[in-house]
Amino acid sequence: MSKAVENLRAVREKIAGAERAAGRPEGAVTLVAVSKTFDAEAIRPVIEAGQRIFGENRVQEAQGKWPALKKDFPDLELRLIGPLQSNKAADAVALFDVIETVDREKIARALAAEMKKQGRTPRLYVQVNTGLEEQKAGIDPRQAVAFVRHCIEEYGLAIEGLMCIPPADENPGPHFALLEKLAREAGVERYSMGMSGDYETAVAFGATSVRVGSAIFGAR
Ligand SMILES: *Cc1c(COP(=O)(O)O)cnc(C)c1O
Secondary structure, eight states, X not given: OOHHHHHHHHHHHHHHHHHHHTTOOTTOSEEEEEOTTOOHHHHHHHXXXXXXXXXXXXXXXXXXXXXXXXXXXXXXXXXXOSOOOGGGHHHHHHXXXXXXXXXXXXXXXXXXXXXXXXXXXXXXXXXXXXXXXXXXOSBOHHHHHHHHHHHHHHHOOXXXXXXEOOOTTSOSHHHHHHHHHHHHHHTOXXXXXXXXXXXXXXXXXXOSEEEEOHHHHOOO
């Protein structure tokens, strides 16, 4: 068994344990395996072990490895979890099943135009910069609820949930709680939060999906 497959099983068990501890139903949390920087050879055993949902943070990198894998495994779901530039919107709509990083007007407009043009409708999340970090993508939490409404009303985008990446040096709990509160106010029901270091905490705070990379594939 590859090390990544062993790790995958361990992560799945920890998620199940965190679901039980939080009194949540088994399977309430979707595991997104973050495969950025790892090539198709490293990813394939994890797919063969049953994992079907993967996250990538760069459009171009994903284009290099996923079309062939998707051909072999038609039920794969690919999620974009990294910042999106509007000149990559067409490629992103063509390749990804979920885009978690809608965070400004220009991207919302570009995605709406591409989805119409291609007749393809990836599910969408709005990324929220809960820590108001300058170097980080995501909309200001004070504007998040209005932005979600704007995406729905102005562009007809079916925003499914919110996503956040808490500051690396802070307790993530308050950020997860903020994301959940904003989602409730905005009337969306999915929260993408929690990474290798804090996914069990995120499950306790109501995450509906966690994005786990290094705890599965190893250090990058
Ligand atoms: C890389 C990445 C992850 C996974 O991080 P790990 O700490 O390796 O689990 C999760 N979310 C986003 C947005 C990422 O870019």
